[in-house]
Amino acid sequence: xxxxxxxxxxxxxxxxxxxxxxxxxxxxxxxxxxxxxxxxxxxxxxxxxxxxxxxxxxxxxxxxxxxxxxxxxxxxxxxxxxxxxxxxxxxxxxxxxxxxxxxxxxxxxxxxxxxxxxxxxxxxxxxxxxxxxxxxxxxxxxxxxxxxxxxxxxxxxxxxxxxxxxxxxxxxxxxxxxxxxxxxxxxxxxxxxxxxxxxxxxxxxxxxxxxxxxxxxxxxxxxxxxxxxxxxxxxxxxxxxxxxxxxxxxxxxxxxxxxxxxxxxxxxxxxxxxxxxxxxxxxxxxxxxxxxxxxxxxxxxxxxxxxxxxxxxxxxxxxxxxxxxxxxxxxxxxxxxxxxxxxxxxxxx
Numbered sequence: 541x542x543x544x545x546x547x548x549x550x551x552x553x554x555x556x557x558x559x560x561x562x563x564x565x566x567x568x569x570x571x572x573x574x575x576x577x578x579x580x581x582x583x584x585x586x587x588x589x590x591x592x593x594x595x596x597x598x599x600x601x602x603x604x605x606x607x608x609x610x611x612x613x614x615x616x617x618x619x620x621x622x623x624x625x626x627x628x629x630x631x632x633x634x635x636x637x638x639x640x641x642x643x644x645x646x647x648x649x650x651x652x653x654x655x656x657x658x659x660x661x662x663x664x665x666x667x668x669x670x671x672x673x674x675x676x677x678x679x680x681x682x683x684x685x686x687x688x689x690x691x692x693x694x695x696x697x698x699x700x701x702x703x704x705x706x707x708x709x710x711x712x713x714x715x716x717x718x719x720x721x722x723x724x725x726x727x728x729x730x731x732x733x734x735x736x737x738x739x740x741x742x743x744x745x746x747x748x749x750x751x752x753x754x755x756x757x758x759x760x761x762x763x764x765x766x767x768x769x770x771x772x773x774x775x776x777x778x779x780x781x782x783x784x785x786x787x788x789x790x791x792x793x794x795x796x797x798x799x800x801x802x803x804x805x806x807x808x809x810x811x812x813x814x815x816x817x818x819x820x821x822x823x824x825x826x827x828x829x830x831x832x833x834x835x836x837x838x839x840x841x842x843x844x845x846x847x848x849x850x851x852x853x854x855x856x857x858x859x860x861x862x863x864x865x866x867x868x869x870x871x872x873x874x875x876x877x878x879x880x881x882x883x884x885x886x887x888x889x
Contacts, residue, residue, distance in 0.1 A: 541723070542569040543616065543633040549626040558626055564670025564758050568737035568744050570724075571601075571617070571632055579603075582724075582735065583746060635722075654738060654765075657699035657720055661771055662743050662763035664695040672756040688759060697727075697736070697743060697763055698771055706774060711861055712845040713775050741765040779821035779840070779847075784865050786814040787885035796876030806873060810880060819849070819865065819884060 545562045547555040569583040579592040579601055590603035597612040610617040615634040620627060654660070669676075669684045676684075691710055698706040705718045705727060716729040725736040725743065737744045743763040748755065789810040791803050817831035827840045829851055838851030847858040847865055858865045863886040870879050 541633055541635045542566045543631045545631070546629045547626055549622075549624075555626070558628065561670055561672065562628055562630070564668055564746070564760050565672055566630060567746055567760055568739075569632075587735075654741065656702065657705075657718070657725070658701050659699070659771060661696055661698040661766050661769040663766050663769075664692050664761055665742070665764035666762040667692060668760045668762075670758040670760065672758065676757070692761060695761075695763075696766075696772075700771065700774060704774070706772070708772075712859065713861065714845045715775050736763075775845075778824045778842070779827075780823045782821050783818055783887040784821075784884035785818040785887045786816065787864070787883040789814070790881040790883065792879045792881070794870070794877040794879055796874070798873060798876040798878065802873060802876075803878075806871075806878065806880065810882065814882060817884075818887070 545559050545566065547559040547562070549555070550558065566583075569581065572580045572582070573592060574580075577591050577593070579590050581588045581590070581601075581603060588603050590601060592599055592601045594600075599610040599612065599617060601608050601610065608619055610619045610632075613631075617632050617634075619630045619632075621630070622628075667685050667689045669681050669688070671681055695709045696707075698708070699718065700706070702720075703717050705716055707714045707716060707727065707729060714729050716727055718725055718727045720726075720738075723738045725738055727734050727736065734745070741764060744760065745763075746758055746760040749757050749759045789807045791806050793803070814831070817829070819827060819829050821827045821840065825839050825841070826837070827849060828835050828837045829849070830836075836851045838849060840847060840849045842848075842860060845860050847860040849856050849858065856867065858867045864883055866881055866883045868879050868881045870877065872878070
């Protein structure tokens with residue numbers, strides 16, 4: 541398991557800055573060695589497999605042709621890399637596996653180590669941006685961190701028992717399942733698996749983010765355990781008895797140019813079509829859609845935050861929140877690619 545980075549070759553401040561940037565790249569990274577000569581490097585949901593050989597205190601790891609040499613130092617392995625005058629030593633410390641053939645009951649539980657996530661909730665507490673390209677200024681990094689902090693404010697991971705969890709992020713509340721082994725939490729949402737790393741009372745998630753064609757920029761989100769935190773209700777899997785009425789239209793320009801007048805025209809046209817339309821959810825499976833006085837009947841199902849509505853043999857997908865359902869559609873207007881978001885709001889009557 542990644543433990544630390546030591547940087548030399550610059551001033552004290554330069555070394556600290558380089559070390560901080562690199563830590564985001566390696567945070568949560570694990571290297572697992574098998575007796576058959578295979579090796580697995582994992583970080584969050586990114587998993588890479590390869591091979592390794594050992595000669596004395598030297599370990600050579602080959603990941604799809606990318607070779608690195610590590611040095612065994614006590615109960616740790618170290619890897620050195622150099623760029624310009626800087627030399628960085630990356631240290632991975634050996635950790636006991638939860639269950640091994642020699643120790644089927646697992647190691648003794650260290651003080652304070654979380655062994656069960658049941659009835660625990662973790663709220664997002666920190667957001668960090670790591671720029672491995674070296675192209676962003678500290679001000680630009682701080683600005684990105686501020687933007688993402690606003691986007692994920694109030695996000696949480698809630699674990700209800702040993703398998704059911706809820707992920708709340710960006711206004712979407714999704715119910716899923718999870719598996720917890722050693723310090724890795726694998727959350728399954730809508731058949732997609734995402735790995736999170738448990739460190740003490742915090743859960744860490746790191747992902748590379750794309751900014752245009754630029755790669756090498758990483759977002760790390762940190763969730764902290766809310767001691768004695770109250771658990772929110774598990775989102776309902778039925779909309780029985782609820783009516784969602786047309787609320788409005790949002791337009792986002794994905795590429796190209798579009799004047800505000802042209803955007804307003806798209807919004808006005810879609811509002812005119814949708815005005816007065818609504819969805820009625822009769823029971824746990826049946827629904828209807830009324831538009832311009834004409835009602836069509838169908839069925840629906842919910843998977844996490846995704847609502848599937850099937851009418852006349854055609855299935856449409858919507859995003860479901862506690863009080864809205866919305867559907868995004870892409871279109872081309874002039875030389876611009878746009879996304880049109882149609883929103884229906886829960887009726888109070």
